[in-house]
Amino acid sequence: MGTRRGACQIGRAVDQCEHLPLAVPANQRVSCEPCKGEEMASAGEPRPAPPDAADQSFDYMFKLLLIGNSSVGKTSLLFRYAEDTFTPSFVSTVGIDFKVKTVYRRAKRVKLQIWDTAGQERYRTITTAYYRGAMGFLLVYDVANAESFSAVQDWATQIKTYSWDNAQVILVGNKCDLEDDRVVPTEEGRRLAHELGFEFFEASAKDNINVKQVFERLVDVICEKMNESLDVSDAPAADGKGARLSEVSPAPTRSCAC
Ligand SMILES: Nc1nc2c(ncn2[C@@H]2O[C@H](COP(=O)(O)OP(=O)(O)OP(=O)(O)O)[C@@H](O)[C@H]2O)c(=O)[nH]1
Ligand SMILES: [Mg+2]
Numbered sequence: 001m002g003t004r005r006g007a008c009q010i011g012r013a014v015d016q017c018e019h020l021p022l023a024v025p026a027n028q029r030v031s032c033e034p035c036k037g038e039e040m041a042s043a044g045e046p047r048p049a050p051p052d053a054a055d056q057s058f059d060y061m062f063k064l065l066l067i068g069n070s071s072v073g074k075t076s077l078l079f080r081y082a083e084d085t086f087t088p089s090f091v092s093t094v095g096i097d098f099k100v101k102t103v104y105r106r107a108k109r110v111k112l113q114i115w116d117t118a119g120q121e122r123y124r125t126i127t128t129a130y131y132r133g134a135m136g137f138l139l140v141y142d143v144a145n146a147e148s149f150s151a152v153q154d155w156a157t158q159i160k161t162y163s164w165d166n167a168q169v170i171l172v173g174n175k176c177d178l179e180d181d182r183v184v185p186t187e188e189g190r191r192l193a194h195e196l197g198f199e200f201f202e203a204s205a206k207d208n209i210n211v212k213q214v215f216e217r218l219v220d221v222i223c224e225k226m227n228e229s230l231d232v233s234d235a236p237a238a239d240g241k242g243a244r245l246s247e248v249s250p251a252p253t254r255s256c257a258c
Contacts, residue, residue, distance in 0.1 A: 057109065058102060058109045058110065058111035059108040059109045059110065060108060060109075060110045060111070061110070061111045061112075061113060062110060062111070062112050062113070062135045062136060062219060062222055063113045063115065063133055063134050063135055063136075064112055064113070064114045064115065064134065064135065064136045064137070064138065064215075064218060065114075065115045065117060065130060065131065065134045065136070065137050065138070066078060066114065066115065066116050066117060066137075066138050066140060067117050067119075067127070067137055067138070067139055067140070067155055067158070067159070068119055068138075068139055068140035068141055068148065068151070068152075068155060068172075069119045069141065069142070069145070069147065069148040069151050070092055070118070070119030070120045071090060071092070071119065071142065071145070071148075072119065072140045072141055072142040072145065072148045072174055072175075073140060073142060073174040073175055073205050074093070074116055074117070074119065074138075074140050075091075075093055075097075075116050076174075076205035076206070077138070077140065077172070077174060077203065077205045077211055077214070078099055078114055078116045079205070080205040080208055080211045081101070081114075081211050081212060081215050082099045082101050082114070084208075086205055086206055086208075088206075092118065092119075092120060093116055093117070093118040093119070094118060094123070095118055095123050095126050095127070096115055096116065096117050096118065096123070096126060096127055096130055097115075097116045098113060098114060098115045098116060099114050099116070100112065100113055100114070101114065103215075103216065103219060105216075105219060105220065105223060110219060110223075112215070112219065114215075115130050115134070117130065128158060128161075128162045129162075131158070131159065131162035131163040131167075132162065132163065132164070133164075134163050134167055135166070135167060135168065135222050136167060136168045136169070136170070136218040136219070136221070136222050137159055137163070137167060137168070137169045137170070138169075138170055138172050138214060138215070138218060139152060139155050139156065139159070139169055139170070139171050139172065139198070140172045140174050141171075141172070141173055141174070141184070141189075142173075142174055142175050143173045143174065143175050143176055143178065143182050143183070143184045143186075143189070143202065144175050144178045144181040144182055144183060144184075145175075145183070145184075146183045146184065149173075149183075149184045149188070149189070149192075152171065152192060152196075153192075153196075156169070156196050156198075166225060166229070168218060168221045168222050168225060169196070169197075169198045169199075170198060170199045170200070170201060170214060170217060170218050170221070171189065171192065171193040171196065171198045171199070171200045171201075172200075172201050172202070172203050172214055173186070173189040173200075173201070173202040173203070174202075174203050174204065174205060175204060175205075175206070176202040176203060176204045176209060176210075177204040177206050177207040177209065186202055189202065199217065199221065201213065201214045201217070
């Protein structure tokens with residue numbers, strides 16, 4: 001299990017800070033955007049974390065983010081994945097929320113901290129503050145909503161601007177159950193994903209199509225990149241930009257064996 005000491009930037013002990021997937025040296029402070037965001041959002045009264053969030057027994061912790069226009073189904077995908085539920089009514093996310101889910105990949109316990117961001121423009125300043133340190137993104141559009149597909153390029157630019165170079169991205173065309181209302185052909189989605197260098201899935205939170213696959217593929221891609229990074233872990237980062245995935249893993253071993 002990883003060593004979790006020190007404190008995050010607002011002074012919360014790292015043992016109580018669920019956001020830092022880091023082994024922090026004692027007495028050191030590390031920037032933690034989520035804690036700062038929580039502090040801003042609730043004027044110093046941290047929101048209670050879900051019970052699973054306190055579980056410290058894991059080999060790896062990955063921070064993932066769901067992004068994309070409002071109403072594309074980000075929250076629905078998360079609820080389908082984490083709780084296997086679906087609600088037809090639309091309650092737009094305010095700011096940001098998260099769920100924790102632990103998965104097993106090749107005998108390793110991987111704790112996923114999945115952040116569900118609000119798609120509405122007015123929350124953009126808050127949500128982009130959470131991009132830092134995210135290891136993977138699900139960039140979601142709605143196959144029955146052309147505007148949400150046109151916005152994908154802008155979302156990809158946001159990832160480039162606010163996250164680090166090693167973040168992995170999967171493009172998800174959600175609501176593929178709405179075949180009669182579809183305005184974005186599957187091939188268009190695949191072409192754009194290829195252009196942007198992302199993997200691509202169509203999914204349906206409603207009919208539970210490809211939901212588990214999308215999340216698990218993202219975990220696998222992160223593990224693959226982590227292992228590649230560990231292969232050259234003795235070499236300094238060529239461009240000096242950002243940190244390698246290996247540097248944020250709390251794992252005590254050198255390889256995640258995913
Ligand atoms: N038919 C269909 N409807 C869906 C699907 N996923 C979500 N919806 C519906 O689409 C609406 C919006 O879903 P949300 O998950 O709240 O959207 P969101 O992306 O989280 O929106 P914001 O929180 O505003 O960013 C809701 O009414 C959902 O029930 C799907 O796969 N198929
Ligand atoms: Mg939402």
